Amino acid sequence: MSGASRGQEPARVRLRASPAFKIAVSLSIATGLYGVSFGALSVASGFDFWQTMALSLLLFSGGSQFAFIGVVAGGGSGVAAMTASALLGLRNGIYGMQINALLRPGGLKRYAAAHVTIDESTATASGQTDPDEQRRGFWTAGIGIFILWNIFTAVGALAGDAMGDPKRWGLDGAAVAAFLGLLWPRLRGREPWAIAAACALATVLAVPFVPSGVPILVAAVVAAVIGWYSHARLDEGLEPDVDPYAGVDSERKIGGTE
Incomplete structure (x- = not known):
């Protein structure tokens, strides 16, 4: 060799x-x-x-x-x-x-x-x-x-x-x-669902009165305001969408080896 x-x-x-x-x-x-x-x-x-x-x-x-x-x-x-x-x-x-x-x-x-x-x-x-x-x-x-x-x-x-x-x-x-479809997996727990419902309502109410594309911005503002005042956990909703280690036992995950 x-x-x-x-x-x-x-x-x-x-x-x-x-x-x-x-x-x-x-x-x-x-x-x-x-x-x-x-x-x-x-x-x-x-x-x-x-x-x-x-x-x-x-x-x-x-x-x-x-x-x-x-x-x-x-x-x-x-x-x-x-x-x-x-x-x-x-x-x-x-x-x-x-x-x-x-x-x-x-x-x-x-x-x-x-x-x-x-x-x-x-x-x-x-x-x-x-x-x-x-x-x-x-x-x-x-x-x-x-x-x-x-x-x-x-x-x-x-x-x-x-x-x-x-x-x-x-x-x-x-x-x-x-x-x-990309958003759905992120709706974990009660708070994300509550925010999603509030944003959906804001979007429906805004559609008749604002130009196309603006309702999604209205929903984003609503989500930001709710998140700011809800005192949610800092890590909630910020984790990556994909957990590549799902199903891997704790010893393998902690040790980083197989």
């Missing part, structure tokens, strides 16, 4: 034995495949192929992307769409502070880490206690999802173009449905 081969073998062994790497790869595949849905729905909402790709390449935040195209599909203005998207993206800023303290990336890595700080990469990193596993899980999930999400966004966008009129397939309302 050559010296180069001997140097590469330990790295391959470490990856095969790494729980963070395995989980990150599985999350990358599952999440990346969902990019097909975004690509098709974006085209159905009136965006062309390159606009759709720009959203996935530059925005790269699933919930924010669906919110953006959902507002536009409903007839909202660009300002309303950007505001709704930004409000949902605030959680990534909170994740970023956590990742910065956890991994302490330096130089250009800070910018790369900021771009791939999403629910899945944050969950994979924070689920480990070993620093090497934290880094391995974060970068594998972040880069893996970024690559696959964009590949399958392109597939979905091209497929959406080939389908023709979106109303024939019921896709004209699918962007909103997909966004609600």
Whole structure:
């Protein structure tokens, strides 16, 4: 065996034995495949192929992307769409502070880490206690999802173009449905349900009186006010949407080994 081969073998062994790497790869595949849905729905909402790709390449935040195209599909203005998207993206800023303290990336890595700080990469990193596993899980999930999400966004966008009129397939309302599907798992406990009900009521009351796209902003203000005065636990609602360690026994999770 050559010296180069001997140097590469330990790295391959470490990856095969790494729980963070395995989980990150599985999350990358599952999440990346969902990019097909975004690509098709974006085209159905009136965006062309390159606009759709720009959203996935530059925005790269699933919930924010669906919110953006959902507002536009409903007839909202660009300002309303950007505001709704930004409000949902605030959680990534909170994740970023956590990742910065956890991994302490330096130089250009800070910018790369900021771009791939999403629910899945944050969950994979924070689920480990070993620093090497934290880094391995974060970068594998972040880069893996970024690559696959964009590949399958392109597939979905091209497929959406080939389908023709979106109303024939019921896709004209699918962007909103997909966004609600992303929101549903976050409604845990009584307080999130109460806030969701209050926001839904505010939206229904606002629809007849304000332009398209504005009701979602009204709902966001209602949610912010309720959250501010409810004295909710600081960690409630801020955890990543994905818990990659669900079902893993406590000894494996604490030790970071299999």
